Amino acid sequence: MSRLPIPATYVPYHELTGSPHIVVDGKHQEGTCLTLSHWPWNDTPSSLRRDTSTHSVYAYLEDATRHQAVTAVSNSHYDEDGLLSMFALVNPALAMAHRDLCIATSYATDFWRCTDESAAKLAFVLGAWSAKETSPLGPAVFELPLRERIIAQYQGMLEALPRILADPFHDKPQWHEEYGFWLRSRERVASGEVRIDTYSELDLAVVNAPAGLPLVAIRRYLESWNLPVHPFAIFEHTNCSRILWVQDGHISFQYRYESWVQISSFRPQPRVDLGPLAERLTQLEPGSTRWCFEGVQEVAARLFTEASAPTGLAPKRVLEELSAVLREAPPAWDPYGEPPEYP
Secondary structure, eight states, X not given: OOOOOOOOEEOOGGGOTTOOEEEESSOOOTTEEEEEOOSTTOOOOGGGOOSXXXXXHHHXXXXXXXXXXXXXXXXXXXXXXXXXXXXXXHSHHHHHHTHHHHHHXXXXXXXXXXXXXXXXXXXXXXXXXXXXXXXXXXXXXXXXXXHHHHHHHHHHHHHHHHHHHHSTTXXXXXXXXXXXXXXXXXXXXXXXXXXXXXXGGGTEEEEEEOTTOOXXXXXXXXXXXEESSOHHHHHTSOOOSEEEEEETXXXXXXXXXXXXXXXXXXXXXXXXXXHHHHHHHHHHOSSSOOEEEOOTTSTTOEEEEGGGOOOSSOHHHHHHHHHHHHHHSOEEEOXXXXXXXXX
């Protein structure tokens, strides 16, 4: 193994005030000496770019010619990829001992790409630590103002992660329920009970789930998602970055996170604005159901019905309308190009 950089220290983003530092899983600012990130419009050196920020940090650890004599590392937000990235710089020796697991877990938490059982379980554990209802950090942390909450989460998790990695699956309740959901979902996809239709020219996959399948809440992107099939089971079968979920009268669309960030291994088709499509689908509805689009700037932007109401439109009609927009509308988000004027 090549020599490792000196261990860094986490410094809250707003406390850097232009002093030299490394930014992980975010964008550079005044005083940034090195960026290790897959975020849009970032300054990560090309030789260190990987699909996840964690993977980029490990590329940095393994390239002694890139090591910086900088002891401060920071990030503007908290999530699992940011945590694993920061941990690798704060505790590089221990991080290298868990290299493959941490990298695989970053793909699982950020992109829902996972076939490795250990990485899946660790992703579920870290998800539990990120939720107010289940986090051993305690509910008070999640009631803090955003800036203070981010600091408390990083400080608490950087302290806890060595213990978690020493015996990551000891606390079975933190991972077992979602693990079971994942295994059941894999079986349903393998048997054909859940069908995935792909339209490669549109970078689109349609997930068809049976009507009686219950929705299960999982924790991703620091939010609760209610889904009939675990996304790990879907995304081991498709790299499409545009997903249409169909279950009985409930239909929704999702841009995967890969199209929000800079990906090194492949290039998803660019996002288009689905706001006009939401308006058109609302007009086409035979009843009072309204459609909403979160906006291309959201990390996993969704098109969905208000209050998850059932749609009166046939799946075929929604697919036709969506396909036309995806085929004809201009790109509205380019993480590789010039940053937009808004913050």
